[in-house]
Amino acid sequence: MGCFFSVPSKIKAESPPRNGLNSKDGSKEENDLSCLSSKVSSSAMLLTPQSEDEILQASNLKNFTFNELRTATRNFRPDSMVGEGGFGCVFKGWIDEHTLAPTKPGTGMVIAVKRLNQESNQGHIEWLTEINYLGQLSHPNLVKLIGYSLEDDHRILVYEFVAKGSLDNHLFRRGSYFQPLSWNIRMKVALDAAKGLAFLHSDEVDVIYRDFKTSNILLDSNYNAKLSDFGLAKNGPEGDKSHVSTRVMGTYGYAAPEYIATGHLTKKSDIYSFGVVLLELMSGKRALDDNRPSGEHSLVEWAKPLLTNKHKISQVMDARIEGQYSKREAKRIAHLAIQCLSTEQKLRPNINEVVRLLEHLHDSKDTSSSSNATPNPSLSPSPLRS
Structure with a gap:
């Protein structure tokens, strides 16, 4: 089984508090939440975000319920986990390629489900930025973002599963x-x-x-x-x-x-x-x-x-x-x-x-x-x- 997400071992480096360079994935605090270039087609244009909902409504993505993703990943079972980083854990799951509804393991389309660590104060803005950009851009050499889930404190991103990992x-x-x-x-x-x-x-x-x-x-x-x-x-x-x-x-x-x-x-x-x-x-x-x-x-x-x-x-x-x-x-x-x-x-x-x-x-x-x-x-x- 290939994994979707991996964290390279990094060298610890001292830096002043204002410096955002990090030695671990996920330790990122500042991101761009403004709209994409006005030259992108109108169907893909993003709004300057005023709230979380506004960003999500502007994205052409599937809005999964938390229960749907829990079913797709077999309740986020440890043996479904294929990677872990500062953002949180990534799980392998399955959904129907047409309806995007959860299916039994081994059937339908394989997905990678990246779940934000609820105990971390890092990653929320990064989560929004991911939707802002990758949710609107499509290219063979960019990973495809399929959808997201935002319920209570659960913030999740759903991608195509990339078989051979990083x-x-x-x-x-x-x-x-x-x-x-x-x-x-x-x-x-x-x-x-x-x-x-x-x-x-x-x-x-x-x-x-x-x-x-x-x-x-x-x-x-x-x-x-x-x-x-x-x-x-x-x-x-x-x-x-x-x-x-x-x-x-x-x-x-x-x-x-x-x-x-x-x-x-x-x-x-x-x-x-x-x-x-x-x-x-x-x-x-x-x-x-x-x-x-x-x-x-x-x-x-x-x-x-x-x-x-x-x-x-x-x-x-x-x-x-x-x-x-x-x-x-x-x-x-x-x-x-x-x-x-x-x-x-x-x-x-x-x-x-x-x-x-x-x-x-x-x-x-x-x-x-x-x-x-x-x-x-x-x-x-x-x-x-x-």
């Missing part, structure tokens, strides 16, 4: 269930995730994800990647503003340095986080890990100097996938990672450029493997621009 589990968990992802699958996941970000960053949607990391990338039965957990999402800057000013929120190891320093959030902040995940895909190592030798605790700080030297790129690559990629592929992905992780945000590519490079890499690999022909240097993508 990328975090597949990259970092050791055991017979989780086999090392192949290089081809890792690059497919990178491309899928980039396409999800490209949709969010588009002019029509104009959303900054703000929490791009391996535990928020879910894999279905065909290893298609879907972004999940939109509790920290923010609308892009309005008018001629270059950034959104906000409290610093997110997860240590993934947040862009200029965002941590200033609270200025841009789409290039997501690009930096994408670069971190790309490094994790290449290396099979977590962004932060105190168990690694001195000087290697931070993956970015350790890997960036090695990636700038073509003779040392192999030192970064995951030994479990050795021989599955060419030196040329490794060089291109290393170059992309370095650009995404630039300390100067203007030097980072935009997400559409990232998608194009990953697509080119995928297409050229397909062509090469089908014809065994030497790739034409003239087909190499032009250098990325900021």
Whole structure:
């Protein structure tokens, strides 16, 4: 059984009280509750929330009763639980795919039911934000939100069940269930995730994800990647503003340095986080890990100097996938990672450029493997621009 939600082991990090960066999922306090970009179609527009009911009425989602979800999950039985985080627990359940009524286990459509911990004062605004965004957006590389439940103190979100669980589990968990992802699958996941970000960053949607990391990338039965957990999402800057000013929120190891320093959030902040995940895909190592030798605790700080030297790129690559990629592929992905992780945000590519490079890499690999022909240097993508 794959799990829908997982929490990566994080490194404890001290921060001032006003700093919202956290080392555990669910420890998020501030979110954006304003409407989506006015360029989204009128059927998907969200109201600026005046109350909980107003937000929920604006969402095109199923309003489940608590009893319906209790039945669907077999009374939230422990053996139905597939994950746990700061938000609460996630349970596997079953509903009829047409009526959305609860069904017997093993029949109908499988769902993931995320239940807010009633004893936690965290997560309520995040719960509302999830509905505000994910309830209105639809894309193959975003997890589908089916509905919610709000009764008394019960706050629940209902998603499609994503069979193979999180990328975090597949990259970092050791055991017979989780086999090392192949290089081809890792690059497919990178491309899928980039396409999800490209949709969010588009002019029509104009959303900054703000929490791009391996535990928020879910894999279905065909290893298609879907972004999940939109509790920290923010609308892009309005008018001629270059950034959104906000409290610093997110997860240590993934947040862009200029965002941590200033609270200025841009789409290039997501690009930096994408670069971190790309490094994790290449290396099979977590962004932060105190168990690694001195000087290697931070993956970015350790890997960036090695990636700038073509003779040392192999030192970064995951030994479990050795021989599955060419030196040329490794060089291109290393170059992309370095650009995404630039300390100067203007030097980072935009997400559409990232998608194009990953697509080119995928297409050229397909062509090469089908014809065994030497790739034409003239087909190499032009250098990325900021």
